[in-house]
Amino acid sequence: MRRSPEGDQQGNAALAQYSAPTYSIPGGAYSAAPSPVSLPSPVGNRNVPTFMGLLNALKRRWVLASFLGLLVAAAAAVALWIAAPQGKHQVKALLEITPENVGLMPGANQQNDSNTSNFKENQMVLIKTRTILTRVVQNEKLKDTQLVKTSDDPAKVIEDMLRLRWEAPDLMAVTMNGDRPDELKEVLDVLVQTFKAESSAKETERRRAQKDILVKLREKYQKDIDDIMRAGHLRGDMNAPQTPEMFNEKVKDVGDELRKARSAKREAEVKLAALDDQVKAANDEAASLQTKKFTDEQIEAALLRDKEPALVGFQAELEVAQAKLKARQGAYKDADNPRIVEVQDEIKDIIARRAALTSQRRSDVETKLRAERRDEIEKGQRLIQIERTTAQSNLTKYSQAVTELESRLEVMNRMGIEVIKQDREIKPKMEQKQKIEEQIEQLNLWLSSGGRIEIREKAVIMYNHNQRQKMLYSGMIGVAMFLVVLTLVAFLEWRTRRVDGVDQVVNEIGMRVIGTIPAFPSRQSIKTGEADANQNWRFILNESVNSTRTMLLHTAKTQSMQVIMVTSAMQGEGKTSLSSQLATSMATAGLRTLIVDCDLRNPSMHRLFDLPLAPGCSEILLSELDVSDAVQPTTVPNLWVIPAGQCSNRVISALAQGHQLESLFNRLRGQFDFIVVDSCPVLPVADTLLIGQHVDGVLISILQDISQLPKVLDASDRLSQLNIPLLGAVVNGIKTDIHAYGYNYVKQLPA
Template sequence: MMQSNQEPNHYRNGNAGVPAYTNGGGGGGGALVPVGNGMDPSPAPMAGNEGAGQVDPKALLNAFRRRWFLAVTVGLFCGGSAAAAVYLLVPPNYVASSIIYIDATPGSVLQDNSSFSSDFDTFKRTQMFRALSRVVLDTALNEPVRNQTLKKYGFKTIGDLPLLKGQTFEIDWLEARLSASGRDEEFFAIKMEYSEKPEELAEIVNAITQVYYRDIANETKLNDKKRITKLVELSVDYEQQTKKKLDEIAKLGRRLGITNEEELSLDIAADNAFTRQLQDQWFNHTILRNKLRLETQITEKIGDSLEENPDIQADLIDTLIERDPKMVDLSIKADAIEATIRRYEETLKDTENNSVLKSARREQKTTQEAIAKYREELRPVIEQKIRESGNAPNPGDLPAEEQIARLDVILEQLKEELDNRKIQKTQIVTDSFELQQLQKEAAKLEARTDEIDNKIDELKIELDAPDRINVAQWAEVPRIKDWESLYKKSAMAGLGVFGLFVAAIVWFEFQAKRIDTLGDVTGGLNLRIMGALPQMPRWASQKSSKAKKTAKSAFWHSVLTESIDAARTVLIRDANVESTRLVMVGSAISGEGKTTLSCHLAASLARVGRNTLLVDCDFRKSNVHRVFGVEEHPGLSEVLLGTASLEEAIKSPSDDGPDVLPAGQFNSQLLAALAQDGLGKIFEELKKKYEFVVVDSSPVLPVTDSLMVAQHVDAVILSIRRDVSRRPKVAATRDRLAMLGVPVLGAVVIGLDGETSGYRSGYGGYGYGSRYGYGYQYNRSPEPTPSQS
């Protein structure tokens, strides 16, 4: 027995000196070419987790290739059944439809919309949605019935129709059967489908169309009418405010005694001229009186002239400035503005935002600045007048005291007259300022009223513009059911179910993760390839002598022989380097070609003169004895149980072929014997007699027999068949063997040579009888279809 927990050097280090082989390029050649150096076969991640979340299009295509016939057959049957069910069970519908026309450019009387630019498609889709909105449908239920035939049965509104009367949720029922679809660029149709009552269908569609056209389609004009109503109300309100302002203006005019602003200006100008005359007289008399008074009161302290008394002179100058006519006008204006501001502040609540009050305050500031500026300009002028009048002769020959007394009387009268004039002028200026403000407000109101009236006129004119949306065709009572739509529904149902079943079958096959390419083995499973066997065509494995004699059959058997010889070459190389002479050929599950490989490998070793024994350890389903045409009993089972010797169990079917140790009879005692060390001793004895011992085992995953056998061999070769082997199961097999410390030399793949040689692939088996003349053909599969090549 040879059991080692240490892997051979080539297993651990990749064995760069021992190449793996596959069939060379070209469809006719049978030679094997290297596909890569030995690789580190350390356990790789489970293949079942490879590419999680990713879908390989090539793998999907291969899944379809493997199951296309089943998928198409089931899909056609189920799809045809679905189409037939829809055609037979779904009744054809009547279709009632109205057509709506939408002008690409809005109609207008005053404006030229020929260059109007807007997203018409968005506008059209919006209208199609609004045409079937719940608001429209709810309103349509209350529309009166217009069809005379339906009226005769006493139906007054759309909601009374039998088609809707029996529905619990009428609007939901309508939404499920109504649709709006665009026909041409400027048209769309409102449709309703149902299998009965065509008169009611047309009536419902027309009611919906009517509501949409009346309430929504031309809402621009409806909105314009509402705007006109609001603008008229606003215009009337402004007219009333204007009238009120004009009445106040007339009242102020009567109080001022004028009828217009021109008369007011003339009246103020005349009053100013008369006041100026009075002020000139008062000015002259004041200067004369002061001069006389000063001359009578001359003392040594005061001086000889008016210029020598600066305090009296300053008071006189200030008095004369305040009596100046223009200064009086400015003062009166300032007082009037201040009175107006005070009145507004007492009456208005919002004193910060009132426009009239803001204007008055600005005018007050401007007037105050004008008064200050004029006072500075007037002061040197008055001083000059005082100096000039100081040298004038005294008037008359009356004594100075009497002259002063007369002048005082005159000045008093002039002062009283000027004071009265000032009071009157202050009232006039105040009223005139208020009059100006009222006139400004009235002018603004009149301008707004005119603007509103112009807008009203424009909107009234636009009401005569053509509608942008119109009903091109009202719905008519349908007479023929829509069979074409039923055909389409049936076809869609059939195609949908067909596609669903095809996709489901292909998807389940894809999830099986069957091995399709060499990359699945070298990359996905991290196994080196010892050889690649072509998939033999069905006719090449026929038993008939006619098939044997053909050149094509001879060619395919030659290709198979050379492919097996390549794997043999790698095995012999490993035996020379690592003393690997007891080799088990295994697989993850049945049907992966392990018996095929073991039989061919043993025959190839014997053909080159190697003393070889083929041991059948597939106790539950033995086939080696049938392939080589030997008796099944006694076999390895009997040797293990001690009922037969090795010499009795080993058969030699031919001189140039391998010796065969059949499996023998399987029973429950055999499993207990396998668990003992008897098998290891048998293998040690066989290794002494033979150069190579090739063991055909049972599948690794279904039963434990192969694992118990594997513990006593030097190494294991895995058989992998395209479209049969599955990556997760092969990976599980590799991992189980690794846990037992059994080295895996690599894999021999069957049917995966298409990437290098272009050989045809499929499920075809190998005819051992036709090759060796044993009269038995093992595990023949159906002839491959063209899609599997």
């Protein structure tokens, strides 16, 4: 292999910005699993743009969008300013329409007065009647106005200028628009005053007629009431109730007294029956007392009560013996113990002697007990007889009261029929008379008030100052049109579906991202920028390439890959730059690396490394050149290049056959550690699809803000259909803030 000194010198200058240190950064921000074919399913093209998508699209066209937006906004604002009318001055007065609730009788002649809604509608018509407008025109105050002098029909002109609207439930606004506000104010004042006076006169006349009718109705009802009062004979009795309510109250009182008397009578009867039962029970007990037998317990209780000495002694002995038995039972567990049996026999002897004494004294004690019980029964009978006499007296008294109250209630019920009949005739007339008096009183109040229409605000001039409003509307339409144009430009740009960032590649295409490459600064910024900033940018570039290289090498090692093709969907998406950067990074990492320029139709790798175009890959495909003669060294250690050579139709035909290309790669695998193939874009021509069938894996170069998502997706689909392993994508042109990396990490390390 040969190396040109001049080529080394020029290549060093060309690759100065790509040189990298001999260390690598493991992993990347968007690294994924190392499998080259296990890719997520693509989301596909979205038909509805997102806000961030439109914003990113607008950033790419903000100059054009701003220019068009300002142009359209200015045109719209000027057009609105010219088209908007200047407006006229306005004069406004307020009339208050009060509601009315007076009626002659329930259900008669009440609709026009109580239905406020109809009354309001009537006023809006009446104020424009020819009668009112003619009186306004004939007013002395308006005879010298221009409106009256210059108009053939001033009343018609006023009617056309007049506008009415309700600003509140009871407030009607009367307005007039024109160019002479002082004259309009005078006309409107005369109009509302004339309308109020006419309405008040009509209202007063109507109310006086209502009042006369109501007075006559009141006199008629009073006469009917007097006739009924004279015909009612019960009204002459001062003790009789005057109204059904009063009568019902007295009937209720008598009924309450009757219920109380009946309840007391029942209680007396129950008490008397109970006393009779007690007397019978006492007589029965006295009759059976002579033959009554007493139990041993009763005899013993009587003897103990009388403190019989012998029985008291037995009782004391029994208590002592029982205490002794309890003590011995506690001391001896055996119930048959002789000492326990001894006490038990003693207790039995005491009980036997007590029973003998009781039997001996039974006759005397029974005689005494019978005498005592006979005295108790006789005493109780005397007390029961006293209570029975009292109960009998109460029963007689309550029986008489019940009879008297029942008779009184019967009389009141017969009288109540006449009271109710008479009150039924007079009550409706009294109620109607009361209502009529209330209506007459209300009419008197309204007659003194002056009418239902009041002038709440005299005519006020509201001068037209719509310049500010026109400016506001013009500004608003200008801003709106500006935003519309920005949105339209952003949408049209979004429809191109350019790649906005790494997340979009992963989420919308479903493609694995191997790494990212920062955007290249412009030449002007490099010339004018500070040396430290430029050095930091180059360091970030190197680190990004090294990170991508690390991911690629890991994948290649896992999948036993050696020949990697770098391509793109369309031209100008950074594939050649990516190929040279990755190959340079691998070479600086100590790997024998070869770049094969298979972009035969538009080669550029030879210019990048300052090498001749031919001989190269084209001559190898035509079998005009041996592979070893085509490999050319570069200024970068461990890096060689095979240029594209002179392309022709014969070369493309040989490429389609594939035999020479397969032999080329098979021969190169044994001479180099890693081979980077720079190919054509996928979509314009079929060269990449032909080359891809002989490589181990493919990297797709995507340029942010340039590459289009549908085309990238189409390119990946074509590769997948031919079962060409797709390792993933590398996104170029990422906007990076070098200060975000931190000073300790962006500073260049010493050699």
